[in-house]
Amino acid sequence: MGHVRSNDEGWRVMGRRTAWWRTRAQGGRAPVAGVVRRVGVLVAVLCATAALTGQSATAAGAPSSYGYGKGDQVVDGATSTADAKGLNPGGTYRSSLAKGARLYYGLEVDGTSNAYVSVTAVPPAGTTVAATDGIRVSMQNATGTACTHQSATFGADRSPHPVAAWAAWESGKALCKGGGKYYVLVERVDASGSSSDTWGLELTAVSEPPLTQAGVTDAPQDWNSESPEAVTGEARHRAGGSGFAGAVAVGPGAxxxxxxPGRTLFYKVPVDWGQQLSVTAELGGSNGGSGYVTRALDLALYNPVRGSVDEAGLGYRGTQNSAALEALPPVEYRNRYSVVEHENGMRFAGSYYLVVHLAEQLADSFGQGPFPVTLRVRVGGAAHAGPGYAAQSEPRNIFEVTSQDREAAVTGSAGGGGTAMKVLAVAGIGAGSVLLLTLGVWTVAARRRASTAAL
Incomplete structure (x- = not known):
């Protein structure tokens, strides 16, 4: 999604949120009629609460919003390594990045487990960005040597949206050998004329344990690199999520x-060891307008640690157009030894993220839409056992495809587009439970008081 810069490792990155009341006793008694009136009030309050809850959930999916993880911890970046706050493997964090800022975060490395840190920058709605604006993320040792570094920019569409870059400490690499304290440096890259708004940040830290026994250390030589035919058939509706944490699960199909325009959608696809993923994105025709948008739609693929794998984009004249990712190899541990970018990233089993962005510029030529976007997803090949890790990853099960993952791909996960319905369902169940319990208690109390009064 936008311009991409790669480091010497051949990696690639994407350029581119109760009412209360009380019973008033009348002479120590609560008449049944009064109870009924109060129940009516409670019903109204609960209904209003559920409605407001639904509105909040819907608002969270507004075009300008990014869906941070609910469990994100707030952490401030430091201007020097001496004050750098530590990131823990398996943790997700929320921070911010001012214009021109260079911020450090700490990371303890055990010397055997690979460590990955991904940083997503979130510019506010309405901000002005240049094609070269973005972030640069690097992993450094105590002497300032950079282990890896990647950059992500918004690219030619100049449409503000989440952009992500990652850095890593990898066992066996020539640079940054040995465990100890390392530092993640996040730098904001700004062009003249860009807005000075502060950007939000979401950081994730992942630990990948070593293998139980050493495996091959060269990339696969033989795999089917022909692009398969796109999945056909009528597409089923599935609203996308608003961030990585709320990515909505999809499986094979359309x-x-x-x-x-300006929206970014997040989906995730479970891909197991040995399976091969292919994706095509289609942008439907417009009902009016004219002109040409150079980069109207961006499709980016991220692996389970939010590391970039590949991206594609399409121009738009108002008629239907499509773009496909490069042919991707089956998921294998040894893919990490490839110097080809879209092969190198297919190194883990787990949930792969599809991120789709529609450029703001679409609205200038073709109106506010909405525009129909279709993803055609194919997952081929037989799944097989993994390489055999010697310990648990952090977070747990990130490099696995579970039965829950497969079920979510069929039904749709709780993230993103399903959040509002989940919240409403919980609110409804909770409200109903409270109402039934309250009715029962009050009815029994009213009857007892009525019997006492009769005596």
Whole structure:
């Protein structure tokens, strides 16, 4: 999604949120009629609460919003390594990045487990960005040597949206050998004329344990690199999520959402060891307008640690167009030894993220939409056992495809587009339970008081 810069390792990154009341006793008694009136009030309050809850959940999916993880910890970046706050493997964090800032975060490395840190920058709605604006993320040792570094920019569409870059400490690499304290440096890259707004940040830290026994250390030589035919058939509607944490699960098939310019959608696809993923994105025709948008739609693929794998984009004249990712190899541990970018990233089993962005510039030529976007997803090949890790990853099960993952891909996960319905369901169940319990208690109390009064 935008311009991409790669480091010497051949990696690639994407350029581119109760009412209360009380019973008033009348002479120590609560008449049944009064109870009924108060129940009516409670019903109204609960209904209003559920409605407001639904509105909040819907608002969270507004075009300008990014869905941070609910469990994100707030951490401030430091201007020097001496004050750098530590990131723990398996943790997700929320921070911020001012214009021109260079911020450090700490990371303890055990010397055997690979460590990955991904940083997503979130510019506010309405900000002005240049094609070269973005972030640079690097992993450094105590002497300032950079182990790895990647950059992500917004690219030619100049449409503000989440952009992500990652850095890593990898066992066996020539640079940054040995465990100990390392530092993640996040730098903001700004062009003249760009807005001075502060950007939000979401950081994730992942630990990948070593293998029980050493495996091959060269990339696969033989795999089917021909692009398969796109999945056909009518697309089923599945609203996308608003961030990595709320990415909505999809499986093989065709999936559609109607998207306004400036929106970014997040999906995830479970891909097991040995399976091969292919994806095509389609942007439907416009009902009016004219002109040409150079980079109207961006499709980016991220692996389970939010590391970039590949991306594609398409121009738009108002008629239907499509773009496909490069042919990707089957998921294998040894892919990490490839110097080809879209092969190198297919190194883990787990949930792969599809991130779709519609450029704001679409609205200038073709109106506010929404525009139909369809993802055609194919997962081929037989799954096989993994390479055999010697310990648990952090977070747990990130490099696995579970039965829950497969079920979510069929039904749709709780993240993103399903959040509002989940919240409403919980609110409804909770409200109903409270109402039934309250009715029962009050009815029994009213009857007892009425019997006492009769005596």
């Amino acid at each position: 999936w559609r959402d109607d998207v306004e």
